[in-house]
Amino acid sequence: MTNPAHQDDGRSRRAVVRVGMLALVVLFVVGAVVMVPTIQRDLGKKANAQLVEAGIDARIDFHGQDGTLRCARRLDDPESARAIAHEVDGVRSVTLDVSCVAPTETLPIDTTVPPPVPTSTTVAPPTNTAAPSTATSTTTTAATATTVAVDPTADSVVAIGLIEGRFNLSGRLATSAQRAALIDAAAAAVGADNVTDEVTLDSGVGIDADAVAGLATLVAAMPLPLVDGVVGWGPNGLYATGVYVDDAARDQFQTAATDAGATTRLVARPIATAADAAIVQQDLNALVADEPFVFGKGSTDVSPDQQALLHRVAGTAKRFAGMVVEVQGHTDSEGDAGRNLTLSEQRAKAVADAMIALGVPSANITSKGFGETDLITDDNGVEIPEKSRRVVFGVSVSN
Numbered sequence: 001m002t003n004p005a006h007q008d009d010g011r012s013r014r015a016v017v018r019v020g021m022l023a024l025v026v027l028f029v030v031g032a033v034v035m036v037p038t039i040q041r042d043l044g045k046k047a048n049a050q051l052v053e054a055g056i057d058a059r060i061d062f063h064g065q066d067g068t069l070r071c072a073r074r075l076d077d078p079e080s081a082r083a084i085a086h087e088v089d090g091v092r093s094v095t096l097d098v099s100c101v102a103p104t105e106t107l108p109i110d111t112t113v114p115p116p117v118p119t120s121t122t123v124a125p126p127t128n129t130a131a132p133s134t135a136t137s138t139t140t141t142a143a144t145a146t147t148v149a150v151d152p153t154a155d156s157v158v159a160i161g162l163i164e165g166r167f168n169l170s171g172r173l174a175t176s177a178q179r180a181a182l183i184d185a186a187a188a189a190v191g192a193d194n195v196t197d198e199v200t201l202d203s204g205v206g207i208d209a210d211a212v213a214g215l216a217t218l219v220a221a222m223p224l225p226l227v228d229g230v231v232g233w234g235p236n237g238l239y240a241t242g243v244y245v246d247d248a249a250r251d252q253f254q255t256a257a258t259d260a261g262a263t264t265r266l267v268a269r270p271i272a273t274a275a276d277a278a279i280v281q282q283d284l285n286a287l288v289a290d291e292p293f294v295f296g297k298g299s300t301d302v303s304p305d306q307q308a309l310l311h312r313v314a315g316t317a318k319r320f321a322g323m324v325v326e327v328q329g330h331t332d333s334e335g336d337a338g339r340n341l342t343l344s345e346q347r348a349k350a351v352a353d354a355m356i357a358l359g360v361p362s363a364n365i366t367s368k369g370f371g372e373t374d375l376i377t378d379d380n381g382v383e384i385p386e387k388s389r390r391v392v393f394g395v396s397v398s399n
Contacts, residue, residue: 043067045275047085056081058100059163059228059319061243061270065092070163070228070243071100097161097230097241157205159232160186160215162222162242165308165315166194171232172202178212185216189223191308207233214238214260221256223311224359225249227269227318231262238262243269245318245359272320274397280323281395283316293351293391300346302354310351314358317365317393325360326394327352327367330374332385337372345369351391364398 047060047067058071058081067085075081078100086094158171160182167186173179179199186195211233218231218240226249229242240257244250244266257264272280287309294303302310317325329348331340348367356362376387 042273043088043090044270045273047088047091048279050084050088051081054081054084056084060085060094061267062091065090067091067094068097069094069100070097070230071161075100156232156234156239157207158182158199158215158234159230160219161228161230162190162226163228163315164319165190165223165311165313166196167219168196168198170198172200172205173212174201174203174205174207176201178207178209181212181216182219185219189220190311193308194311211238214262217260218257218262221253223315225253226359227315229266236263239264241265243267245269246321246361249359269319269321272323272397276320277323277395277397280316280319280325281393284313284325284393284395287312287316288390288392293347295347295389298343300343300350302350310354310358313351314355314360317355317360321364322398323364324396324398325355325365326396327355327365328392328394329367329369330388330390330392331372332388333372333375333383334385341369341371343369344371348391 043062043065044060044067047062051058051060056071056075058069058075060067060069069078069082069085071078071081078096081100082094082096085091156171158169158173161168161170167190169179169182169186173182179197179201182199183195183197215231215233215238218238222229222231222240222242225244227243227245229240231238231240233239238261240253240262241264242253244253246268250266250268254264254266270276291306291309293306293309295301296303327348329344329346329351331344333340345368348369352365352367355365372388375383376390377383
């Protein structure tokens with residue numbers, strides 16, 4: 001007969017073992033939750049610095065150790081760009097987004113390690129490989145981004161990429177009217193100066209009016225809710241990929257994509273580190289150094305001619321979550337100092353409000369006026385009034 005005391009001891013030991021195993025699992029999960037975002041940010045910072053150093057107009061976003069390279073326009077040598085990013089220590093795989101390659105090319109994927117299994121709802125892609133007259137939606141609800149069993153961007157015929165306020169059109173269309181419709185949609189969304197057209201005409205392309213109209217709808221819907229993305233058409237119908245600003249922005253774009261009958265692949269924007277914020281500040285100030293915001297004498301209105309600049313500035317300011325962009329207004333020394341302070345505050349607020357209207361979350365942006373307290377002078381200490389009248393940016397991580 002078994003001693004009851006021994007039975008109790010056995011149960012106690014098994015309970016201790018179970019508790020210990022559970023504790024290890026909890027530690028593993030918590031560690032993963034804490035470490036994965038840190039790894040992503042670190043890899044992104046290093047890889048993007050390498051791309052900038054190589055003069056490549058692209059950005060890589062990481063999910064764990066697996067990155068996706070997104071480009072402002074098609075690259076002449078996309079494999080070289082992928083190799084540069086892959087050389088960063090800790091990177092496991094790099095996939096080229098469709099914005100980086102010719103739409104007729106197959107997107108090269110690093111297969112050294114199998115890609116991570118998607119955790120969101122998986123749906124089957126369209127099975128009709130002929131040119132569809134109307135693409136069939138493969139999404140679930142307007143509030144849910146979906147993934148597909150195959151890459152919907154593979155073998156794209158035409159693609160329109162958005163990166164930080166600029167559109168690039170590439171691929172093939174059947175008629176000049178189709179090309180004009182997409183160029184007009186892009187220009188209406190971000191300004192003609194922010195649109196690059198690399199489309200070629202091919203009467204053999206089987207894209208119809210409904211698909212072109214769907215693309216135009218997606219193009220119009222992209223700039224406000226997305227940081228960057230690509231919409232296109234190919235054997236799998238209409239598709240949209242992109243990085244969204246926040247959950248509300250995701251839902252907004254998902255609704256438009258669903259209505260257009262597009263398959264979507266959407267991801268959240270990464271959270272900024274201090275180094276990321278410093279780079280964004282540098283990039284924003286480089287934009288306004290090349291093309292300053294111009295105000296009429298005594299005016300606080302941003303010139304209508306500078307809407308294209310506003311789109312580039314807003315697109316850059318949306319690059320990361322977890323940071324605050326301060327719009328800083330300055331004036332020259334002409335006139336009353338108190339009036340100049342007020343004027344600088346109003347001009348900074350006008351730019352901030354315009355950026356919010358273009359999709360920068362209001363929580364991520366502030367404005368401040370400095371009046372004539374920080375004048376720009378020449379080597380002899382003489383003020384340069386036209387340079388003193390300016391709007392610049394300060395960027396920091398959120399508390």
